[in-house]
Amino acid sequence: MNASHRVVRLALAAAAAAVVAGCATQQAAPPAPARPQFTSPISAQQVVGKWGLAAYHRQEDATRTEAQARQGCRQPYVINAGPSGGFMMYLADDAQASEVVSKQVGTGPTFIGLPDEPAGAKSDREVLRFDGQIMVLKWMDPEVAGRYGTMVYVRCP
Template identity: 70%
Template sequence: MTKMIAESKSEVGRLRRAGLAGITLTVLALGLAACETTPSAPPAPARPQYTSPIASDRLVGRWGLAAYHRPDDATRTENQARAGCSNPYVITAGPNGGVMMYLADDNKLTELVSKQTGNGPVFIGPPDEPAGSQADRQVVRFDGNVLVLKWMDPEVAKRYGTMVYVRCS
């Protein structure tokens, strides 16, 4: 009888250990399953796709730069920009298909894109902002050799004027 009781106690102990192991495995499996069903962070929003008649590679190069505040000064300013080729403003290709230029009051280069919505005006500005936003510049004129840009932010336009870029030879 004692032997039978000892065997029974041994069997109960073995069943308890097996039960604990089963519970532990079940808790682990549920924990892992919860990890699998927890939603991950949403993907970054896609960059807006713009159409524009100005391809980025047409803007890359060395440019003389000048600016005017009065439209009567446009021709004179274009000649000043041409003379500025001795110390050119350099536009390089950006890593994501845009061009590297400076934003207003910023001393670091930022990748900008040429953007247009429908048949509206063409702008150059940050790719993640809508065409015509405050950080953009509107393309007033572009013929491949002369680029005239007007700041969209009125306060910035008042300080910097209309920018005239003339391609350096």
């Protein structure tokens, strides 16, 4: 076998190796879908704890409802830390707590909801007030809001 045949064989072997390597990279798993891009202005540490809970349907009942929520500390609503950095709360009509996060896009309103849904999703709650001691949340789904009202959470001592 002469030198030119060896060069051709080596070139063919190198080309075949490149094709096989190219096929291997094309069979890699597709990338995971992108998560929504939002900030989380309220951390899980700020929300985890025991809360008194009450709700109102009319704005004029907000002050009275806050006082009722303080009385709810006798049987508090407990918010635990979630396994992935969020916090555990109940979604509407769900008997099992789900991990939620606070989310905001730009300077828009803050919401609490599932981390893989966009801010303001139908299952979210809009944060109307949060100061670490009082949290007021309004359901985004009008039908759910009509049943549950605006939720007032007051941190228990």
